[in-house]
Amino acid sequence: MLKREIPSLGVTVSRLGFGAMRMPERDGKIERVEATRMIAHMFEAGVTYFDTAYPYHNGESEEMLAGALRRFPRERFFLADKLPFLEYKSEADYKAVTEEQFSRLGMDYIDFHLLHAMNAKRWKFFKEIGVPQYQQELKRQGRIRFAGFSFHDSPEALEQILNDQPDWDFVQIQLNYFDWASSLRSGELYNMLADRGIPIIVMEPLRGGMLASLPPYAQDIIATRLPGVTPASLAYRWVGSLPYVDVILTGASTIAQAKENTAVFEDFSPLTQKEYDVIDEVLAAIAAKPSVPCTGCRYCVSACPQGINIPQVFYIYNEQGKFDCDGTTHWRYLNEMKPQERAENCIECGACVSQCPQKIDIPEELKVARKTIGEACKRAAAAESK
Known part of the structure; x- marks a missing residue:
């Protein structure tokens, strides 16, 4: 050794x-x-x-x-x-x-x-x-x-x-x-x-x-x-x-x-x-996968009336897209995020958009993230129940 x-x-x-x-x-x-x-x-x-x-x-x-x-x-x-x-x-x-x-x-x-x-x-x-x-x-x-x-x-x-x-x-x-x-x-x-x-x-x-x-x-x-x-x-x-x-x-x-x-x-x-x-x-191949270009600056979080942790949602979404990591996505979304911080709480008010330096259409991206994360969580739960 x-x-x-x-x-x-x-x-x-x-x-x-x-x-x-x-x-x-x-x-x-x-x-x-x-x-x-x-x-x-x-x-x-x-x-x-x-x-x-x-x-x-x-x-x-x-x-x-x-x-x-x-x-x-x-x-x-x-x-x-x-x-x-x-x-x-x-x-x-x-x-x-x-x-x-x-x-x-x-x-x-x-x-x-x-x-x-x-x-x-x-x-x-x-x-x-x-x-x-x-x-x-x-x-x-x-x-x-x-x-x-x-x-x-x-x-x-x-x-x-x-x-x-x-x-x-x-x-x-x-x-x-x-x-x-x-x-x-x-x-x-x-x-x-x-x-x-x-x-x-x-x-x-x-x-x-x-x-x-x-x-x-x-x-x-x-x-x-x-x-x-x-x-x-x-x-x-x-x-x-x-x-x-x-x-x-x-x-x-x-x-x-x-x-x-x-x-x-x-x-x-x-x-x-x-x-x-x-x-x-390998890193170049991972980087080439579609992802939300969120830098985690958190300006959007202070503007969100719902208190959604937008950078963390996008982080989990990007990880899922790059690594196909259903189990990790499931665990992080349910354990690392409070219920009020999750994407499903978005009311599409748009308050976050003007605060984003990257000009991300946050409400639209949250819809996609919610769907992708939800599907990963369902697959992970089904695998755990077998």
């Missing part, structure tokens, strides 16, 4: 880490026999970094992962866990949830401790109630070894966090070849952390599995130009070829996926120029 020394932390970790967010399930619960086999395979293949979080699998992930790891010597693996962003009001609430996490884990310390899913708004709230200071106190007590955060926001928000508190031990970001230059601007996040010498943990190298199960038009490009190379291995190796990435998390859901992913890092080879060219072809 490919390893990586992180001099600033004084540790050597496996380049591949296991993220316990998408473990196999049965009837809404973790399928423990299969999950235990998968975790054991990861450890025996040389994976040393194991990541979980308070809300994963409805609170079951922490206990499940820790139980599966307990059979192995504690000094031979690194455990990462996250302080959740929930509707708490004080530092005391976060202290209570931390104690609950340690109880679930049944371990004396957490190696990599993260403030979960930071963005500008959450960081502001955490600062106000003293959570960063509490995290540092946990470090002084030896209950955590390294203090960091996972991040979901703009480069400007990341810069603010790093300016407010420069001495982070590590940061976890979403990074893959699609999001490098997309509206998520992941390449800017990577470069900012690299410039500051902050160790980088990568989540979503397959973009929630979408880069592993590309639509046929994109898979055909890879199969034709790179026979025998899978889309998943290509995506993992793209991230692994970046010089300042330390750990790349896999959210494997089956033992077969776990074996494929560990194989990539057991005999790792950086991407060749031909492989970079093929990825460029």
